[in-house]
Amino acid sequence: xxxxxxxxxxxxxxxxxxxxxxxxxxxxxxxxxxxxxxxxxxxxxxxxxxxxxxxxxxxxxxxxxxxxxxxxxxxxxxxxxxxxxxxxxxxxxxxxxxxxxxxxxxxxxxxxxxxxxxxxxxxxxxxxxxxxxxxxxxxxxxxxxxxxxxxxxxxxxxxxxxxxxxxxxxxxxxxxxxxxxxxxxxxxxxxxxxxxxxxxxxxxxxxxxxxxxxxx
Amino acid sequence: xxxxxxxxxxxxxxxxxxxxxxxxxxxxxxxxxxxxxxxxxxxxxxxxxxxxxxxxxxxxxxxxxxxxxxxxxxxxxxxxxxxxxxxxxxxxxxxxxxxxxxxxxxxxxxxxxxxxxxxxxxxxxxxxxxxxxxxxxxxxxxxxxxxxxxxxxxxxxxxxxxxxxxxxxxxx
Numbered sequence: 214x215x216x217x218x219x220x221x222x223x224x225x226x227x228x229x230x231x232x233x234x235x236x237x238x239x240x241x242x243x244x245x246x247x248x249x250x251x252x253x254x255x256x257x258x259x260x261x262x263x264x265x266x267x268x269x270x271x272x273x274x275x276x277x278x279x280x281x282x283x284x285x286x287x288x289x290x291x292x293x294x295x296x297x298x299x300x301x302x303x304x305x306x307x308x309x310x311x312x313x314x315x316x317x318x319x320x321x322x323x324x325x326x327x328x329x330x331x332x333x334x335x336x337x338x339x340x341x342x343x344x345x346x347x348x349x350x351x352x353x354x355x356x357x358x359x360x361x362x363x364x365x366x367x368x369x370x371x372x373x374x375x376x377x378x379x380x381x382x383x384x385x386x387x388x389x390x391x392x393x394x395x396x397x398x399x400x401x402x403x404x405x406x407x408x409x410x411x412x413x414x415x416x417x418x419x420x421x422x423x424x425x426x427x428x429x
Numbered sequence: 430x431x432x433x434x435x436x437x438x439x440x441x442x443x444x445x446x447x448x449x450x451x452x453x454x455x456x457x458x459x460x461x462x463x464x465x466x467x468x469x470x471x472x473x474x475x476x477x478x479x480x481x482x483x484x485x486x487x488x489x490x491x492x493x494x495x496x497x498x499x500x501x502x503x504x505x506x507x508x509x510x511x512x513x514x515x516x517x518x519x520x521x522x523x524x525x526x527x528x529x530x531x532x533x534x535x536x537x538x539x540x541x542x543x544x545x546x547x548x549x550x551x552x553x554x555x556x557x558x559x560x561x562x563x564x565x566x567x568x569x570x571x572x573x574x575x576x577x578x579x580x581x582x583x584x585x586x587x588x589x590x591x592x593x594x595x596x597x598x599x600x601x
Contacts, residue, residue: 221486221490228483231589231593238596238601250601
């Protein structure tokens, strides 16, 4: 659903459409009678609501400038939620940072239900995200990866943008479940990040179920 | 922004619910009830003034986006005075309309709806006044003009609500 009052230009267009909407209803009512006016009202209202619900914005995504990193240190921003502890992700981080000093920042978005998000009730989501993050950082340290972590915004792209403004990343690693089970892949988070951010982006698929079933 | 819109829709929606309730309870009797005469033409002229102010608001923002500072200043000043004219005309209408909020359910709901909208126009004028002062102090640029954009969104929203109020209360 699009918000018709997101910008001044859109609000102005919405005003003009409102004028046309009521003009049609008034003309139909005064010229053809009350019931015809009511029919026009119902038709236009349904059409307007369907348009608002189904419409999608078509403007290109904005590019976000990122803070410059240091020449001697490779900075890696890792974005993952449930898959932050997966073996392929840990392996990818270790491979990327091999042979040079690295700084790894792990962002764990505090995913929340839409209702709780709108009610700003995110305490529970942040606590759960913190627990996942603590466990992941502990595993990374066991592998010799010096990583720090933060809880990010519930919206993964926003969480990346927030982190990039403070952490001059040379690369972003996004970890997701396999296709078909990943909500982030369904939403096009990886493609969205590639369009929005100028740093290289690596997508790592972590199959936690397969890892659990595999003999240790 | 969505929460703001939702709260405003609920606020105006409650007043419109009362209005339509009174109207339905009134049944087949004439509407507005006998003894109440609404100045449809004057309110229509006032509607045109408010719509024009939306156009000047849009012009002001388009001007600053193109780096045309004088255009923005002129647009904001015009918008402010058109909005002020609307509000003063509405006050004049109140003084001459011939009934008060205590004159039955229709009087209460008429003053409630138009007064609620008038209060929104007053808030919009306050925002516009700040934006205009800042515009003359050289605060806005083609890249940074949120101080004009936000009052603009609010002003158009106030106009949308007036179209709804004018159509339902004065015309239909």
